[in-house]
Amino acid sequence: MTILMVALALAAAGLFFRWCEHGRNRRLPPGSMGWPYIGETLKLYTENPNSFFSTRRKRYGKIFKSHILGCPCVMISSPEAAKMVLASKAHLFKPTYPQSKERLIGPAALFFHQGHYHSLLKRLVAASFSPSAIRGSVASVQTIALKLLSSWEHATSPICTLLQMKKYAFEVAMMSVLGGEAEVETEGIRCLYGELEKGYNSMAVDIPGSRFYKAMKVRKALNERLMKIIERRRGKGGGGGLLGNMLRVEAGELTDSQIADNIIGVIFAAHDTTATVLTWLLKYLHDNPNLLQAVAAEQEGIARKLQLEGERGLTWDDTRDMSLTARVIQETLRSASIVSFTFREAVEDVELEGYVIPKGWKVLPLFRSIHHTSDFFPRPHKFDPSRFEVSPRPYTYMPFGNGLHSCPGSEFAKLEMLVLLHHLITTYRWRVVGEEDAIQYGPFPVPKGGLPIHVTHQSRRWEKDSTSFSSISQ
Template sequence: MAGFWLFVIPSLIFCLLLVKVMVSKNNKKKKKRNTRCKLPPGSMGWPYLGQTLQLYSQDPNVFFTSKQKRYGEIFKTRILGYPCVMLASPEAARFVLVTHAHMFKPTYPRSKEKLIGPSALFFHQGDYHAHIRKLVQSSLYPETIRKLIPDIEHIALSSLQSWTNMRIVTTYKEMKKFAFDVGILAIFGHLEGSYKEILKHNYSIVDKGYNSFPMNLPGTSYHKALMARKRLKTIVSEIISERREKSVLKTDFLGHLLNFKDDKGRVLTKEEIADNIIGVLFAAQDTTASCLTWILKYLHDDKKLLEAVKDEHRALLKENSREKKPLTWGQTRNMPLTHRVIVESLRMASIISFTFREAVVDVEYKGHLIPKGWKVMPLFRNIHHNSKYFSNPEVFDPSRFEVNPKPNTFMPFGSGVHACPGNELAKLQILIFLHHLVSKFRWEVVGREKGIEYSPFPIPRNGLPATFLQHSL
C-alpha cells in the first residue's frame, strides 16, 4: 500500500506542475496578444446579464445610437450572457460579412434553433450551406418566380377583398397571412387546402413561441411551439411521401430539395428537408409583412407621394384593361417610383436591424481585438440612419434612391454568402400587392397612436390598425 502512494503522489505533483506550466504559457500568449491590440471601448455592464435590460427596456435604436455616439463605430458590451462587439460602419460590416466571412460563423440561440430546425440553411456555413443556398436560389430564379405572378395576384386580391369585410384590420397580422400563403406557393406549389390549413395553424403556434421565454414546461408558449414544430415535421414528411409516390418533377423549392444529390450521391433526409422548409417560411413571412405594413403607413402619411404612385399604376391598369391581360413580369420590372418607395421603406424601417455572427478565431480589426467565441453584430440600422451616407436620414424620401447609394451602406437583405436568397420573390410579391392595392382599394389608418413596437421586427404600434374599402382609379 505504501508503495502505491509512493507512485501516485509524485504522479499527481507532476500533473499539477504540467497544468501550471500550460496555464502559464497560455496566459503569456494572451498577454502577448493583448499587448498587440486591445478590446474595443465600451461597458460590459452587470455580470452575466451585461446590458440586456438596458437594451430590452428601451427602443433598441436609442441604445445602439447612444453607444455609437459615446464610443465610436466599434464598441463592446454583453447581451444575453454573451460578450459582444458591435460594428456600425459599412467597412466593418463588409469585413465581417464578405471579405473575412470565413472568420465568423452564423450564430443563433439554441432555443430558436430547436424551433426552426438545426439543419436549416442559416445555421450553417461551408459545403452544406452552399448546397442548400444554391437550391433556394435555383427555385427562386426570375424564370421560375415569373410563373407565379397569376397565383400571387390571386392571393393578393383575395386578401384585400376579405379585408373590406372587416371593421378594423390589424395590417401587420393580415400581411403575415398574405406572406405565408405566398411562401407556401413558392415551397410547395399548389398545395391541397387541408394541408395548407394544418401547416398555417401549427406554424402560427411556432411563430408565437419563437420570441417567448424558452422555458420547456407544459403550458408555456415555448413548449407549445416545440410540440407544434414536431407536428410540422410530420406534415412535411407526409407531403414528401406523397410527392415521391407520384414521382412528379416540380420546380418549386420542395422539388429542388427532393432532387438534390451531392458529389458523393448523398440525398437530403426528411429531417433536413423539413428544417429548411420551416426555415424558409420563417424567413419569408415576418420581414415581408413588416415591409408592407411600413409602406402602407408611409404612403398614408404622404398623400402627394401616394397620388404619384397611383399615377404610375393607372398607366399599367389602363394598358392591361385595353388589352385584357393580367400584370406581366415586364411591368413589375417597370415600376420605378414604387420600387424606390419599397427600398426607402426598407432603409427607414431597417426591419433587420442587425445580424449575429461569432468569431471562430481571434480577429484583429483596425487595432481592436475581437476574441474567439465573442458575438459580433453588424448594425445595419445605424448604417442606414447615418447622415454621412444618407442626408436627413429620419425623413422618408424615396427620391434619394434615384442614384445608387454608396457601396455597403444599404444592406436590407444582409450581405455576403448569408444574404437573403429570397429577396427577388419578396420584392415581386410586394410590387404585385401594391399594384392591386393602389389600383382598386383605399385605406385609412385608425387612431392617432404613433411609435414603434418590436416583435422582434419593428412595426408601427398595434400593427397599424386600418380600414379598407374597394374602389377603382
C-alpha cells in the first residue's frame, strides 16, 4: 500500500508539473525534464558529468532545461550567462540548494541567504578565513598534516586516499571552527557527519527507511552535540576560531541554532570537496611523472631552506613560493571540476538569452562545462598546469564560484593542500593500486575505490646529494 501511494503521488506530481509548464513551454529553454519528480537526477549522479552536460549542450545549446533532485531547473554554460546570474543581476537569483541539502545543512547556513544576515555571516567568515587571518594557521595545519601522514607509515594494505583526505579535511575544518581548542564531542561529530553527508543528494522524501529520513535523524543528533559545545563556549567568553567570532557578535544577532547551522555549513564546504581535490591531485601527479619530478624539486628546495634556517616549520611566506605546485592545484580544480555547478533560484520571471526562466525555478551555472570548453582552455582534456601562467578570461574559471556568494574559504583550502603536498612529496612516495583509470560517481567523480595507494617512507635525497634529484613516484 505504501509503494502504491508513493507511485500515485509521483504520478500526480508529474501531471501537475506538466500542467504548470503548459502554456509557458514555447518560451522555456529546450531540454528534457526526464521522469516525473525524479527527473534526470539518476542520470546526473551515475554517469560521467562531462558526458551528461556535453550531450545536452550539443543537442540543445548553451542554455537548456532539466529536472534535478525534485527541482525544475535551467542549466547555463556560457561565461556571459554565468556573470549575469552570479554578479551583474544577482539580485534576481537568490542562493539556494535542493530541499534535501537545505534541510540537512540547516536553513540558517550562509549559503541560503541575502541581505543583512548574509553580510553579517560573510564578515564573520572572512575574519576567520581571509589571507591575513589564516597566516597564523599554517603551524596548526602542518601539525594535522604530519599526524595524518605518519599514520600511513606502517600500513600493510593499500590506503584509501579519499577516506584519508576526508579525515584530514575534517580535522582542519574543525580546527578553523574551534580555533584549535579540543572538544570531547569532536570525534562523535566526525562520525555523525559522515552519515549525514550520505543524504545530501537524496530525494527529500521523509518516510521511514529512506536515505533522507535516516540522515535527518543523524542531523538531530549532530545538532545536540554542537549545542553542547556552543553552550560551553558561551560560558567561557567564546574562545577562538569561527565559533568564537560568531559568539562575540552583539546579543540577539545570532541564535545558537543559527550558529550550529553555520558550523555544519563550514564542514560541508570544507570537507568532501577538499578531500576529493586532494585525491585527484595525487592521481594527476602519479600519472604525470615529469610534472611530479618538477613539483618535487620545488618542494625539496623549500625543505632545504627550512633545514638551513634551523629545522623550522612552514610559514605563510613559504607557501607563496610554491608557484608550480599552486598551478597544479589550479589545473586540478579545472580538470576535475569537483563542484560541477551551483544553485540559484529565480525570484521572478527572468528573461535570459531569449528564453524565460519562471519564478521559483533553479538556475545552474555549469562550471564544469565552462572549464572544459576548448575556446577558453585549449585541449581541455590534457592536464597542463602551464595554462595558468596567464590569468584565465573572467568567468571562465570558477572553481570556488563567483560574485557575492563565492566561497570565502578558498584561500584556506589552497593552504591546506599546499601544506599536505609539501610534506607528502618531500618525505614519501606512493603508487596507485588497481585500475588506474577507472572512475566512480556519486555524487563527485573520484578515482575508483577512492584511489587505493601504497605509501613508503623515503629519505630526503638532497641531504645525500644536493646536486641531483630523481622522481619519487616509481
